[in-house]
Amino acid sequence: MKTIILLWITTLALCVGCSDNDNELPAIKPGSTGTLTDNDGIEYIWVRYGDLDWMASNYNAGTPYYEQKNSRGQALLRNSDTELVKAYYTTYGNLYTYEEAVANAPAGWRLPTDEDWKKLEQTLGMSTSESNAIGWRGSYEGELMQQKDGINLRLCGSITLGGSGSYLFLRNAGDYGFYWTSTVDESYKKSTAVYFRRIRYNSSQIERDVTTIADESLMGMNNKYMGVRYVRDAK
Structure with missing residues (x-):
């Protein structure tokens, strides 16, 4: 019994001595910050990384995704728990089709290119070769992107097609x-x-991949509605 207790105390001492530093993230903070107002009068914070200004919350103008209807006036979204869906919308912001994401940019802002995202990833520490890869990449950049005092990417999920494209489901919020x-x-x-990015609640990485915008899937990916962050060249 004495031997077991001694081993337990020794192990605990070793863990206490080394736990904090191993999980410490680099302190990469925005170089500047400010606000912008969109076409609907909604105000957003922006943060500057390198030579780009990024919105620090998800774009939220226009019709909420849970109110989208088909040509017959029927609700497109088929999630059974509508109150939960509305709570996700309130917490994480609106979701948009690719066409809407391109068209809705406030004056002076744009939907970020794949290269814009790579610039952000590299500013946060990712190597150029890794940023060019497909799949989950990086070591801590995905976690930095979720920090509230940074770009603050949210776990908004996506809306995918169901029923041969006749209705939609909110997934993974x-x-x-x-x-x-x-x-x-x-x-x-x-x-x-088109290329997209994905973050995960329990991962420090960020995914780069491709999804179709037509009513079909590409390697299992058909995210009809996704989150939007607009960007501009720093002034």
């Missing part, structure tokens, strides 16, 4: 955050496919 880029993947010839 609170677990994942999906964000559009404006960059088309020219190698995909069947229809239009």
Whole structure:
């Protein structure tokens, strides 16, 4: 018994001595901050990383995604728990189609390109070669992007197609955050496919991948509505 207690105390002492530093993130803070007002009069904070200003909350103007209707006036979203869906909307902001994301940018702002996202990732510490890769990349950049005093990416989920494209489901809110880029993947010839980013609640990485915007899937990815952060060149 004495041997077991001694080993337990020794192990505890070693853990206490080394736990904090191993999980410490680099202190990479915005170089500047300010506010912008969109076309609906909604005010947002922006933060500056390198030579780009990023919105620090999800774009939220226009019709809420849970109020979207088809041509017959029927609700498109088919999640059974409507109150939970509304709570996610309140917490994480609105979601948009690719076309809406491009068209809704406030004056002087734009939907970020794939290269804009790479610049942000590299500013936060990711290598150039890793930022060019597909899939989950980085070591801590995804966690830095979720810090509230930074760009504050939210776990907004995405809306995917169901029923052969006739209705929609909100998925993964609170677990994942999906964000559009404006960059088309020219190698995909069947229809239009664009790059996006994804963060995860329990991951320090960030994913770079491609999804179609037509009513079809590309490698299992067909995110019809995703989160939007607008960007501009720093002034």
